[in-house]
Amino acid sequence: MPSLVEVKNGVDGARHELAELLDREIVQIGREKCQILCPNPAVSRQHCELYRKGDGIVVHDLGSAVGTFVNGVRLVSERMLRGGDILVLADVTFRFEDEGATGNYTYIVDNSVKAEKAVHNAGGRVERQIYVPQADFDRLKAETRELQAQVAGARQASKWLGIGLAIALVLAMIALAAALRALLILG
Numbered sequence: 117m118p119s120l121v122e123v124k125n126g127v128d129g130a131r132h133e134l135a136e137l138l139d140r141e142i143v144q145i146g147r148e149k150c151q152i153l154c155p156n157p158a159v160s161r162q163h164c165e166l167y168r169k170g171d172g173i174v175v176h177d178l179g180s181a182v183g184t185f186v187n188g189v190r191l192v193s194e195r196m197l198r199g200g201d202i203l204v205l206a207d208v209t210f211r212f213e214d215e216g217a218t219g220n221y222t223y224i225v226d227n228s229v230k231a232e233k234a235v236h237n238a239g240g241r242v243e244r245q246i247y248v249p250q251a252d253f254d255r256l257k258a259e260t261r262e263l264q265a266q267v268a269g270a271r272q273a274s275k276w277l278g279i280g281l282a283i284a285l286v287l288a289m290i291a292l293a294a295a296l297r298a299l300l301i302l303g
Contacts, residue, residue, distance in 0.1 A: 118173055118214035120145075120152065120166075120203065128211075134166065134173065142167040144178070145205065158182055158206030164191075172196045173214065175203060182206045 118138070122129035132152050137143045144150040146163040154163070160180035166173055176194040177184040184191045185204040197203075203210040 118212070120210040120212055123202075123209045123211050132210075138166065138168050138173065146178075146180075154205060154208045156206055156208050159208055160205075163205050164203075166197075169194075169196065173212075180205070 118134040120132045120134065122132075134143060137151055141151075143152060143166040144162050145152040145154060145165070146161050147154055147156065147159045148161040150162060158181075160178070160182075162178050163180045164175055164177045164184040166175055168174075174194045174196055175184065175186060175191065177191045182205075186195050186197070186201050188202070188204075197212045197214065199212065199214045201212040203212055
């Protein structure tokens with residue numbers, strides 16, 4: 117049965133059972149008007165949400181000011197949770213418990229020191245990765261290739277533009293020299 121366990125100074129606190137809540141709706145976590153309340157001023161009013169996706173449970177940041185971290189890594193998109201994952205919202209730490217949670221995600225390396233400390237203090241494992249859904253990863257990869265091609269084209273254009281400017285400058289200098297010779301000859 118999936119649940120979130122609040123962790124303070126390495127000690128388990130309140131347990132929030134998620135099964136019934138997730139069967140009925142999306143579970144929001146935040147400071148106000150949420151199914152799981154965190155009365156911490158650094159936590160956003162609606163900080164993040166959990167919902168079912170296939171056989172797993174996904175966490176998604178709702179544009180919070182300080183971000184949502186899973187295993188020390190700030191979320192950039194949704195992320196499928198696994199049993200033992202450490203979820204950090206500002207100074208509030210939860211441990212996700214669910215034996216069957218898995219997901220199909222691609223990993224991109226990242227570093228985050230503050231969240232890493234919270235994960236370590238909660239007794240969780242630290243992952244220096246961002247979890248990105250495969251479709252988002254493929255889209256980002258394609259956009260990166262397109263931007264790289266545009267940069268290469270811009271470099272080539274600036275190279276030719278530089279050569280063109282150099283030729284124009286040389287021609288201007290030749291014309292100036294010719295004009296000076298003409299002045300000397302006529303003068």
